[in-house]
Amino acid sequence: MRSAQAAIGIDLGGTNCRAALVTSAGRTGDVLKVATRMADGYSGFLATLAELCGRLLDDSRARGMRVSAVGMGAPGIISREGRVRVSPNLPELNGQDLAADLADRLDLPTVVINDANAICWGEALFGAGRSFSSFLTVTLGTGVGGGLVLDRRIWAGADGAAGEIGHLTVVPEGRPCGCGNRGCLEQYASARGIVLAVLERLAAGQKSSLAELAAADLTSLEVAAAARSGDALALAVFAEAGRALGQALAGVANLLNLDGAVVTGGASESFDLMLPLVSEEIRQRAFEVSGRRLQIVRGELGDDAGILGAAGMVLN
Template identity: 55%
Template sequence: MDRELLIGIDLGGTNCRLALVDGRGEIGEGSRLSSREFVDAEDLVERLALECRALMEHARRQGGRVRAVGAGVPGLVDGTGTVLTAPNLGILDGLPLGAALEKRLGLPVAVLNDANAIAWGEKIWGAAIDLDSFLALTLGTGVGGGLILGGRLWVGADGCAGEVGHLNVEAHGRICGCGSRGCLEQYSSASGILRSVRDALAQGRDSTLSQINDQDLSAAAVGAAARGGDALALEVLREAGRRLGQVLAGVANLLNLDGAVICGGVASSLDLFLPALNQELFARAFDRPARRMRIFAGALGDRAGILGAAHFACHPQAAWSARSES
């Protein structure tokens, strides 16, 4: 590894991963925590600081030095590194995470939305290197969005841009953790897909998925069942794709982007729901922006968040907001 290193943190609604990252985008020593085990905000900060110190010490023993820390979190983050709200990890609400970690570590700490971190990772080292403008959609516990415009991360006036997971796709639909109803993530996230499956099974629908213990049911299992010809699994994935296409049609008309990068666990089933997504996209968007928008899977897998957060930590100028330009 290079002598100067970074620490990338990928804090999700289910798991939290930390790792050393070098200047070439290579991931080194790392650790993993369960986000569900954090007792409260103070416990979260202390445990993250403890893991960071261990990585800093590891780097020192290897002749390296950690330069900065970048953390991607599942919520809205303002320009000071404070988490405004995190629907899928409520203990982060109002937490000045950047300042809290800087105080404990004595290092610069950059905090950004987890989907923004993934988008930046795919832009710097992944599938979107050659794209000038694109939307990264993260389909995991929720649906996150990271928006790259003109080669820079667009975060908006308050750092809250890109939240496509909370665009409405069903006016009187499922209640969302954000307080609204019918949000995209209630249908196209891994959690939303599983809810659709459970609802259908509860209604007596026939499916091989009924043979799987509820605790073992996953989006990956739904994808595998669909590939095996399970009609319900394929129907649920197509519905998730249709909802995504509904949102991406609006995005295409509004921003005329080069593409959309599908990331997260559900991305492995992209080929199964892409036809339904494209059908909806072309039915709703103007032809020219619809044809411009290429839909493809991310290249970095679960490394994208760590890599993007780490790189962003030493390149905060990569973020572009309305306020910073005024």
């Protein structure tokens, strides 16, 4: 009897690493999680990854499945060969040939791509991007990430750096960004940017129920709850975030004439508070034909998008 084919999908984050067995139909087994630790250096990190994958390989054999390859989504700029050019959140990986090194440890073909591209490809294969030929994924989290699918292929760019919508300038000479620029979309539409906007307005003397919270306790979820309760300051902050995101998406629509934009990430739970302003900015700023074409939808895969997309790169 022929064994069912599967791949190991890995979502590598700055804090945790999550992995699971994935079938070609997009079904996952139990998701295993370990802390992303670099205390023992790069070789120790590889050993942790190999041990995690070993547990999944044991599980696959118990299930009568054959693991054909490993796919990983990792933060940073990743070359086509799977070498980490630069990873701001995990600098220990800078310059490392992560794909080849893990393949040697596991004796399995291994592909490493940018984590936002993995999310994008997961939505393309199994989620909200299935009906789109070309689309952008926007991940609204602590920062703002992006991935591009053009004609049903991931477009990573010449150096693996494409899709960085979070670092489009939306406010010239605006807030400084960790990338070295000022006024990046990430500083206005991310969870961190939303909190920063509230703190700025409170410091300027604007009134809000959020003033009762200590700055350290303030999160974008608290801001969203206040907005849904009618707090004027919180509503204004989400309107600002929506305008910034709409400006960026209008430019992308004019440049690429995409079918859609898939919005994912933890902060996307509050996307409905931004959407009216996003849509208005696109109507005002994009060419009519491109703006009308661009469908904006929420992602469907949640936290599993990166695992599914990374595995999908090697299964399909």
